[in-house]
């Protein structure tokens with residue numbers, strides 16, 4: 496990058512300097528031309544005066560001059576020429592400046608010589624006797640001036656090259672050095688990063704990006720830790736019912752269970768198998784939610800209908816504990832993933848049933864507000880201590896482990912609710928009093 500900037504600056508500086516030199520030469524050339532013309536006009540006036548007063552004798556006393564003087568009759572015949580043989584000269588009547596002088600008293604013109612390296616400037620003045628006095632001078636073409644000054648031009652260009660090289664070198668260094676010295680970890684720290692105003696926006700962006708990368712890295716590390724913990728917990732949770740099942744099966748295999756106890760053993764095996772099935776189902780649900788629900792279809796879903804379905808599915812389990820589940824509210828349509836919404840309502844309602852004592856009712860309510868849909872599940876069960884409220888949504892976290900196991904809990908229900916809420920941009924609120932009951936509220940934006 497340094498080289499690129501260096502060459503760009505160098506090129507620009509050289510171009511500017513060379514253009515300046517060329518421009519100056521043109522201006523000087525124009526200035527000299529007008530000065531020469533002015534000189535020619537003044538000389539014409541002087542010679543005219545001289546010839547009027549002294550006639551031919553004026554030329555006899557004439558010193559060598561920078562100008563060519565020609566005296567011409569009104570018919571174009573040459574009377575006198577200070578540089579050429581008058582007899583060999585052709586008739587001058589057709590010359591532009593002579594024509595002008597004869598018609599208007601005075602005329603001017605200029606002509607390039609055949610080599611194009613010179614230009615002749617002419618002035619012609621008609622005298623009172625009708626003859627015409629013409630003065631001319633040679634002017635070199637502009638490129639001859641360039642050639643004449645070539646040594647100076649070359650020196651100026653060389654100087655320009657050297658000067659622009661050193662300017663380009665310093666400038667490119669000044670631009671690039673701070674960029675190379677940027678402290679990527681703390682780009683905005685003036686002490687660690689040399690700053691000039693123009694790179695501030697870049698530093699700001701780098702700073703934002705670095706912070707974002709740090710944040711993403713921390714999140715990734717956290718996610719990886721959670722995954723590791725989850726795998727360890729899941730295998731432990733799966734192993735426990737398997738041990739129980741194989742223990743009972745072994746007893747049955749070796750005929751160590753009395754005939755009348757066989758149904759109770761079989762019941763225990765079935766209960767453990769059911770717990771495992773629920774655990775595997777919850778793990779599958781969670782892993783689907785972990786991907787953010789990207790592969791699942793969102794559609795307009797009636798939350799009230801979902802609440803009714805969940806209540807129906809739990810009816811048998813609730814009845815066993817003499818718990819009545821009521822569904823209140825009205826049809827409320829939200830855009831969501833039906834199976835996830837069902838899992839959320841089902842798990843909240845299942846918890847309300849599991850952690851309620853026999854005879855206590857559970858109420859599901861769906862409210863259709865202007866900008867949000869609100870689902871609440873209220874129970875009058877055991878409640879949750881305030882200090883545990885922050886942790887109950889963690890995977891495999893249980894307030895009372897033995898009670899959870901006793902009622903077939905997996906420790907994953909509220910995690911599923913939390914993830915489900917997240918992918919629906921919903922907010923979860925919990926209020927609970929130990930011994931009084933709990934209210935879980937999920938607010939879905941419409």
Ligand code: ADP
Nearest residue numbers: 846850887893894895899904905906907908909
């Ligand atoms: P689990 O399968 O153990 O119920 P959850 O993730 O659903 O797992 O819940 C985590 C813990 O939160 C439960 O073990 C329980 O201690 C507590 N909990 C959840 N819901 C309720 C509730 N409605 N009443 C009392 N405690 C609850």
